[in-house]
Amino acid sequence: MGLPDAVTSMDTTGRHATAPDGARIGFDVEGDGEPLVLLAGQANSRHWWDPVRDDFSAAYTTIAIDTLGTGTSDTGEHAEWGTRRFARDVVAVLDELGIARAHVYGTSMGGRVAQWVAADAPDRVGALVLGCTTGGGAGAVPADPDVLRPLAGDPDGARRTLMDLMAGPHFQWSHPASLSSVLGDDTMTPRARREHRRASERHDAWDVLPDVTAPTLVLHGTADAFAPPGNGRLLADRIPGATLHLFEGARHAYFLERRADASAVVQDFLAAHPLCGDPRR
Incomplete structure (x- = not known):
């Protein structure tokens, strides 16, 4: 299944799309085959x-994609913020690439954004994968405040707490480089960090989830204290026909701790739900 040359060529240096409000949204492209959008967690870039x-x-x-305020995207100093807005930015990237439909895989806050892409632009989504995330609103199971409280403390203690929430001690010791990729984007402005936190906290797609038509896979670690x-x-x-797969003992970054199993589950799911027709616009 062919894609436009601009999409199939590897582009690790990054490009930009223009959001409806004029903000520049950074992204890059790697690989070949059906398009798969990857959406990162709160306060993290595409890395x-x-x-x-x-x-x-x-x-x-x-x-x-670099969510607004991260990586090579605009800082968003004068922008609207929220998971629903971030979903419109995803559509702008697909438009920039000339892609009519793509699979979407979002984890943590990226999973919240992915829900809105599927709800607001159902014709743009093939298969949907939601990892370590929540529907918000009436469907949210909050984390224990005592677990999260150290994140607001001194930087060293907050980083230590975040590492423990992401993965267990063995993974922290054996894969420090991998773990560092999910501990936040140091280039973000203080305001962008605040707005990302608020976007996650205020996310509420609960009422629209029954209307999601994309084949959906939900993934979660059973030891996830960040998003229980x-x-x-x-x-x-809540999502019609959705499949749930749990990773026993995995924490928030299940896709790192259980990489082989998690990637295989996603690959099998996507292969079972190929895009129908040509993904080009």
């Missing part, structure tokens, strides 16, 4: 995906 991206770029044209696993169960129950 969130670096440790596992090769698992997908061998079979898919992966499009990793009850969120995954509620999401899978």
Whole structure:
């Protein structure tokens, strides 16, 4: 299945799309095959995906996006913020690339954004994968405040807490480089960090989830204290026909801790739901 030359050529240096409000949204393209959008977690750039991206770029044209305020995207100093807005930015990237439909894989806040892409632009989404995330609103299972409180403390303690929330001690010791990719984008402005946190906290797609038509896979670690696993169960129950896959003992970054299994589950799911027709516009 062919894609425009601008999409199939590897582009690790990055490009930009223009959002409806004029903000520049950074992204890059790797691989070959059906398009697969990768959406990162809160306060992280597209480098969130670096440790596992090769698992997908061998079979898919992966499009990793810098959410507004991260990476090479605009800082958003005068922008609207929110997961629904970030979803419109995803559509702007697909428009820039001339892609009519793509698979979408979002984790953490990226999973919140992916829900809105599927709800607001259903014709643009093939298969949908939602990892370590929540539907928000009435479908949110909040984290224990005592677990999150250290994140607002001194930087060293906050980083230590974040590492523990992301992965267990063995993974932290054995894969420090991989773990560092999900600990935040140091180039963000203080305002962008605040707005990302608020966007995650205020996310509420609960009422529209029953209208999602994309084949959906929900993934979650059973030891996720950041986004408790009850969120995954509620999401899978709320989205018609969704499949839930739990990774026993995995924390928030299940896709790193259980990389082989998690990537294989996603690959099998995408292969079972190929895009119908030509993904070009």
